[in-house]
Amino acid sequence: MKDQQIFKQYIDLLPFLAAVLGNECEIVIHDLTNPQASIIAIKNPVSGRKKGDALTHFAQEILDQGLYHNQDFIANYNGQSKHHDFLSSTFFIKNGKTIIGMLCINKNLTPAKHTMFALENLLKSYNLIQNQEENITEQFDSSIVDIAKSRIQEIIARQKVPVAYMSIEDKLTVLQKLKDDAILDTKGSIQEVAAQLHVSIPTIYRYLKRIK
Structure with missing residues (x-):
């Protein structure tokens, strides 16, 4: 199967994943043959990125370390943008044994953190949190x-x-x-x-x- 056929299968999944995961979950597909403009599809761009943007430094580090050789994905690591914190996961898109791309899911934690801090302040106001x-x-x-x-x-x-x-x-x-x-x-x-x-x-x- 050609690389572009494989990418199309994943791109076709994006509307479904976006609907299931919600608006605060960014979904990105990278084509690794062009690291400087690797993003070929993106839904819910919470990080502010867009189609045609470059591969992140962390993603490049994953490639350099060759982590994709022994595993199909990396789940639940921390990511950051200028304004948000994310819980991120990456699935390695392969054609046979050759890695050709990445499917990345970035959950925006900022709203949840704001809610947690508000709850903590509320509990503190009633002396319900131990010093x-x-x-x-x-x-x-x-x-x-x-x-x-x-x-x-x-x-x-x-x-x-x-x-x-x-x-x-x-x-x-x-x-x-x-x-x-x-x-x-x-x-x-x-x-x-x-x-x-x-x-x-x-x-x-x-x-x-x-x-x-």
């Missing part, structure tokens, strides 16, 4: 690994943002605290924090380069 400085937990685990795991969970919980809705800045804050507390020096901690933050281990190392 962070009072959120003290005593650990009785005997294993250092278990203690590290519990500490990671505690620090993530203190962000008061579900992991699925965390921005990159939220995750950097978590990593900074874990680093300050020397939790990341514990054996297996990198794998554990990657699992709890729903990102890959290479992503954690990339984030660590951005903090002090």
Whole structure:
């Protein structure tokens, strides 16, 4: 089958996906043969992009790392535009074993975050949220690994943002605290924090380069 025939099958799906996923969900198809103008179809352009725009740096990084060789998609990673935070997923479009494009779905988290912050402020006004400085937990685990795991969970919980809705800045804050507390020096901690933050281990190392 020719590449253009494959692309047409995915492009024909866009109206259906847009109707199912809603207006705050951007759906993009990239043709990787032309990275400087890779977007060949887009619905609900919440990010402000348009047909003919270039491939993102992150998408190019995925290609450079060859992640598409061993998996068909990457789900639920963080994306950002100038005004919005996204929960993004990418499906690799292939012709046989050759990657030719990407189907990207970007869920706009900004309205949900605004609602969460409004709810948090409402709860605070009635003293229904425990102060962070009072959120003290005593650990009785005997294993250092278990203690590290519990500490990671505690620090993530203190962000008061579900992991699925965390921005990159939220995750950097978590990593900074874990680093300050020397939790990341514990054996297996990198794998554990990657699992709890729903990102890959290479992503954690990339984030660590951005903090002090």
